[in-house]
Amino acid sequence: MNGRMRIGDLTERAGVTPRTVRYYERLGLLPPGEREGHGQHYYTEETLARLEKIGQLKQLGLSLEDIRDVIDLYFTDPSGIKPKQKVLALLRQHLAETDQKIGALQRFRSDLQAHIARFERWLAERSEDTGER
Amino acid sequence: MNGRMRIGDLTERAGVTPRTVRYYERLGLLPPGEREGHGQHYYTEETLARLEKIGQLKQLGLSLEDIRDVIDLYFTDPSGIKPKQKVLALLRQHLAETDQKIGALQRFRSDLQAHIARFERWLAERSEDTGER
DNA sequence: AGCAAACATGACGTTAACGTCATGTTTGGA
DNA sequence: TCCAAACATGACGTTAACGTCATGTTTGCT
Structure with a gap:
């Protein structure tokens, strides 16, 4: 049990x-x-x-290696000031990287939307000229 | 030249x-x-x-395979309605996936910040008790 | 023409993150 | 006690995205 x-x-x-x-x-x-x-x-x-x-x-x-560096702090508290400071530094680094990724993805998102809009416009024009019920 | x-x-x-x-x-x-x-x-x-x-x-x-599916639309316009509609569908799919990724990353970011705050509080408390100038 | 640097092509090697198979050992239930 | 199902361990296989060699051909320059 x-x-x-x-x-x-x-x-x-x-x-x-x-x-x-x-x-x-x-x-x-x-x-x-x-x-x-x-x-x-x-x-x-x-x-x-x-x-x-x-x-x-x-x-x-994250790669398994990346994960190995942070996984413990989800389940165990490192004891002592030194280890905690080290983990804190690691966390801040991960935060920075995460912000980079988010930024890149948002730019990519805009790109995609621009392309989508372009295609939608193109298709809309055709359907006016041609397929108008 | x-x-x-x-x-x-x-x-x-x-x-x-x-x-x-x-x-x-x-x-x-x-x-x-x-x-x-x-x-x-x-x-x-x-x-x-x-x-x-x-x-x-x-x-x-994106994997190289993913990229192969979209790279052309950056440099060539597919001709004909069918291809364009297909590309449009692809783009929308990529947009959805991108939104998923952004969401996941933002949640991860919050997680990180919470952990960072926790460590900072802990370290701050110690320095009050101990290292006060 | 001659030659070294750059290029072409094929084959084998590498890392990450497991999958799959073979073989032998443990467990829990009839 | 006996046995099938579950587990342990080791070895080889797999995919992605290239790296590294070996060998032979082209180019550009003198």
């Missing part, structure tokens, strides 16, 4: 495969599931939460 | 390698440079412009 699930349940709920979980473990994105001796691994709800967070961050275009 | 440049000049100006140009040609992102018989290829300013545009679109996270 505690949060002991095996890899199958975990991956089913997270929508990933066991391969992915093991891969993430090796990269340091997930703490390796506990186990007694050399048997199977058992995971908790936190592992699930981490997997979901990783999914979100991936969606944003 | 016309716009005839060979691949070396082109790639130097565009900041890519010949390999990249040939790769793009094969994918249909760039029209193959003209040539007489079986000699070398010659490119124009438009090729350069296309390369630059491709670079921008890549920055936005």
Whole structure:
């Protein structure tokens, strides 16, 4: 009745495969599931939460390496002033990069709208001349 | 004195390698440079412009395949109503996807800011207790 | 004509983020 | 206790977007 699930349940709920979980473990994105001796691994709800967070961050275009740098601060507080300052710097850097991306995407959006408008005008003209009921 | 440049000049100006140009040609992102018989290829300013545009679109996270679908409309007008309508649909789809991405990034941005604020508060408290000039 | 620099082409290598397969071990239920 | 389902581990495969070599051909200059 505690949060002991095996890899199958975990991956089913997270929508990933066991391969992915093991891969993430090796990269340091997930703490390796506990186990007694050399048997199977058992995971908790936190592992699930981490997997979901990783999914979100991936969606944003972060690489697994990028994610490894920030994932911990979602689940553990680094202790001591030095680590916190380091994390803070990292966060600010990510914020700057994010703003860059948003800006680029907004410019791209304008571009697209301009093109769309152009095509719509063109098609509108034709339909006046030609297809007028 | 016309716009005839060979691949070396082109790639130097565009900041890519010949390999990249040939790769793009094969994918249909760039029209193959003209040539007489079986000699070398010659490119124009438009090729350069296309390369630059491709670079921008890549920055936005579009794959080369995505780019292949839209790159032409930056440089050539598709003729006929059908093609234009098709392109228009494509553009609208890209617009929707772009909006999704922007939204996700903005949510991520808020997340980051929240975390940053949290760390800043923590660090501020310590410096009051401890480091007060 | 001769030659070095630039180009063409093909083949194999690389990184990220897993997929797939083979083989052996654990578990939980009848 | 026995067995099928689930798990563990290692190895090889895959896609995207090129990099890097090796080898042979073209060009531009002297």
